[in-house]
Amino acid sequence: MIVFGHRSTHLKSAQLRNVKCPNCETQDQMTASVYGRHVHVFWIPVFPAGKIGVFECQHCHKGFKKNGLGEDGKLAYKNFKGTVKHPLWKYSGLAIIALLICWGVYASKQKEDRVSELVQNPVMFDTYTFKTEAGYYSTFKVVEVFKDSMYVNYNNYETDRSSGVDKIDLQKNYSDQIYVLTNNDILNMHQRGDIKDIERN
Numbered sequence: 001m002i003v004f005g006h007r008s009t010h011l012k013s014a015q016l017r018n019v020k021c022p023n024c025e026t027q028d029q030m031t032a033s034v035y036g037r038h039v040h041v042f043w044i045p046v047f048p049a050g051k052i053g054v055f056e057c058q059h060c061h062k063g064f065k066k067n068g069l070g071e072d073g074k075l076a077y078k079n080f081k082g083t084v085k086h087p088l089w090k091y092s093g094l095a096i097i098a099l100l101i102c103w104g105v106y107a108s109k110q111k112e113d114r115v116s117e118l119v120q121n122p123v124m125f126d127t128y129t130f131k132t133e134a135g136y137y138s139t140f141k142v143v144e145v146f147k148d149s150m151y152v153n154y155n156n157y158e159t160d161r162s163s164g165v166d167k168i169d170l171q172k173n174y175s176d177q178i179y180v181l182t183n184n185d186i187l188n189m190h191q192r193g194d195i196k197d198i199e200r201n
């Protein structure tokens with residue numbers, strides 16, 4: 001369930017100069033209050049969504065919406081509104097999203113670097129997560145390492161998401177059958193981007 005909506009907070013008020021009240025015709029008594037709307041998700045403000053003006057004549061105390069003002073009032077409000085900025089906290093959600101994206105990019109770069117390093121010198125019991133030709137994900141475990149090749153056991157199971165391999169990476173799921181992968185096979189797989197992760201204990 002996503003809880004989102006919008007709400008408004010008061011940003012700034014000021015007296016509008018050279019504005020006549022449409023009700024009592026008193027000059028220079030109109031106050032404008034600017035409210036900033038923002039969209040929130042789970043009560044975290046994500047981004048501003050416009051400004052609303054509310055007006056009151058200090059002489060006759062009649063309240064107005066923008067459309068109730070004369071041309072002088074509309075113009076004065078437009079100028080005033082231009083000087084009022086949304087506070088930065090209204091962008092909190094965007095900042096959080098940006099941080100999460102940066103963190104995600106950083107984490108995946110870290111993983112890529114680690115895979116590039118580990119793939120150069122395989123070690124017994126390394127577990128490789130790889131993408132199959134059909135686009136699924138599975139694992140194989142290194143059981144013996146030689147100079148130019150290695151023996152591996154393949155996992156009998158595959159999953160449709162790379163994040164799902166933890167669930168199938170169980171000892172009982174591995175075949176006893178030995179397959180030979182040459183260092184070239186591994187490097188080719190790596191160059192194609194098919195090795196998604198290498199776990200080393």
Ligand SMILES: [Zn+2]
Pocket residue numbers: 021022023024025026057058059060061062
């Ligand atoms: Zn008035």
